[in-house]
Amino acid sequence: SCWITYTSEAVHNLLREGLNDSPLYNGQIQSIGPRYCPSIETKIVTFSDKTSHQLFLEPEGETTHEYYLNGFSSSLPLQIQLNALQAVPAFKNVHIFRPGYAIEYDFFDPRQLNPTLETKRVKNLFFAGQINGTTGYEEAGGQGIVAGINAHINCHGGNPFTLRRDEAYIGVLIDDLITKGVDEPYRMFTSRAEYRILLRQDNADERLTQRAYDLGLASSERMILLAEKREEVDRIIDFARNFSIKADRINPYLETLNTAPLKHGVKLIDLLTRPHIDLETMSREITPLKELLSNIKNRKEEIIESADIKIKYEGYIKREKLMADKINRLEDIRIKDKFNYNGIQSLSTEARQKLTSINPETIAQASRIPGVSPNDISVLLVLLGR
Structure with missing residues (x-):
């Protein structure tokens, strides 16, 4: 069974005693952590007005007495962690098998990736997961599938495999990464997708089974x-x-x-x-x-x-499909390597810089780059004779 309990002011006071030894607060770690799963010390600092925080106990397995303590990730010294936990009434006799710890890792600016997750500068080098600035298991797994498929295609031949924003949340995630970049660990939320009515869980098989079958991944x-x-x-x-x-x-x-x-x-x-x-x-x-x-x-x-x-939801589904089809027509207009953006004076300065840096694959991708306005897109369409 899973259980819920709570911290208290007494627990928070014990945690505060160790802040000087926390890499997150003594300068050892400078980077921005994941916004949506902060450490317990970040919680008591950021939300100092809260007198308690929820803790979830999740069994590690059927054959062990170990529980994973969700909501108490920490970089504090082991003794501080133990003292704080034992101040929770339910944990008076708790034993820590593996203490919490903090990590810091480098990442590769994902705007330097193609939609296949192959790096633009080094052919046949594919990146997936945290190195692309994401956080989360599903986020990493989704990228791994796409990168793995395209690595195989590069070796054995075939057309690049990509997913559109109206086809899968993986498509939204990858497009966000390669178009907008990241300034903090990226987590995939349904709210990031503009076609949520199309990206339902009940139609995942309709959206993706044929694609998987064509690749030899579905039977x-x-x-x-x-x-x-x-x-x-x-x-x-x-x-x-x-x-x-x-x-x-x-x-x-x-x-x-x-x-x-x-x-x-x-x-x-x-x-x-x-x-x-x-x-x-x-x-x-x-x-x-x-x-x-x-x-x-x-x-x-x-x-x-x-x-x-x-x-x-027939009416809503049809309306969203029409919107997606309209954008997908722009996805079919490929512009990669067709322009010297710095030489197009009718583009805004910011658009020239962003388009040169990212070198988008299509007009649709270009339209999603922050700083590229509808007027800039119109200029490109005119130059293409559209």
């Missing part, structure tokens, strides 16, 4: 499963579009659901756009729908959820 079995899921989802949506509901027939049931009655007949799909109304709910009253859903043999819950989402 034929996975493609068959994807095709079966799409077929089932489409069948449900087609049924909802075409099945008519009479107001007098369904209104008594709608009343039990505390939703407004119908004034006239509608298609089932119109009813499913209401809050708190979904396929499972309506299948209890509509026998043909119940039969349709009961015929789903595999991954029933996943398929119904996908159909519900596509029905409820």
Whole structure:
């Protein structure tokens, strides 16, 4: 089981006694740490008004008595860590197997990388993970997949593999890194993506399985499963579009659901756009729908959820797809090595500097560079004859 406990003022006072010995506060470490998982000493300094901080105990495994203490990362001396922890009532008899410690590492400016994560200056040299200025396991793993795929392609031939911002969060992460650079450890948040409705977890297979299959990373079995899921989802949506509901027939049931009655007949799909109304709910009253859903043999819950989402958010999904398609047309306009930006006087000085430094692959990437204005993009499009 996992557990939660809290620090106290007594704990904080013990921690403050060791600040002079903390590399984070005695000058040994100068760099900026990760914003979203600060050390316990950073918490008590930055949030000095807080009288307690949450601590999470997470078991290290089924066959060990060790717990990982989340929320108490530290660079303080071992004895200070032990004294502070033992001041927490739940940890009176705690034993530390491995004390917390601080690390500092160099990183490579990711603006010197291509979208494949190959370095611009050294061919066949790929970087992924913390060296690119990121923090987090998934962030490193996502980069590792892309770098590994492209390293293989460089050795065996093929087109470079990249992911767009509307295809995957990995695509957002890499584009942010190579276009904007970093001034602190980068963590991938959903809020960094402008196409969050397209980048849902229920459609990850639809977005990426074909790409993986084309690379030899996904099996034929996975493609068959994807095709079966799409077929089932489409069948449900087609049924909802075409099945008519009479107001007098369904209104008594709608009343039990505390939703407004119908004034006239509608298609089932119109009813499913209401809050708190979904396929499972309506299948209890509509026998043909119940039969349709009961015929789903595999991954029933996943398929119904996908159909519900596509029905409820259809308008938003279409609107976001149109926005993505508009930007993707600019992704198709390649400009890498086509211009001597310093010689284009109609570009702003900042744009010339940024474009020369980053040398973007496409017009779309250029438009995302901080300091490159819409007017600068218009100049480039005119020069391209667009």
